[in-house]
Amino acid sequence: MRDLKSMKTLSLGAALGALLAAITLSPAQAANPLELNFWLSGPKYDGRVAPCESALSTITSQFHEKESMYWNSTLTITAYGNIHEVAFRPWQSDNMPRRFCSGNAQTSDGATRIVNFSIIEDGGFSGYGQGVDWCVTGLDRNWAYNPGCRSALP
Structure with missing residues (x-):
């Protein structure tokens, strides 16, 4: 029973490690349209500068x-x-x-x-x-x- 539990934990850890490696080693991509709508809109300068x-x-x-x-x-x-x-x-x-x-x-x-x-x-x-x-x-x-x-x- 213990061996089965440790085997599941080990396989879960290996799967998470593989997922993390895949995420970090994948090439960088531009922001998708959903990401652009949240906080990545860039500056909006109106040119309202005091005298x-x-x-x-x-x-x-x-x-x-x-x-x-x-x-x-x-x-x-x-x-x-x-x-x-x-x-x-x-x-x-x-x-x-x-x-x-x-x-x-x-x-x-x-x-x-x-x-x-x-x-x-x-x-x-x-x-x-x-x-x-x-x-x-x-x-x-x-x-x-x-x-x-x-x-x-x-």
Whole structure:
């Protein structure tokens, strides 16, 4: 009786192993129509990107946070001027819609610097809301947008 039970278990294990091997070793195939209807529809970018002025409060708060946390600086942005759009969706239409902007930012040390930034549709945390990438010329201390914040533009 025990031999029969262990024989059934062994044959069931062998069958499951063969099934698993067949699944993993089979060539990859494209998604079937049923799979395409569930969660594989792809991005649907509408191109609804906020105007340039809507990002200024985000830039101000993120600039203050970066300066105080990483550079031990009390520098803040106190005013903006000449904010204008540089480009909207400069690349092909199936890329994430972005609005590129530029302008002047006056900092608490009295200097006026150029700020380049982009507003990205679905670019916020976990793809929710609009995200903002920005760079203040002369204060890109980790050279993320080098040279001279030009990499923040298209």
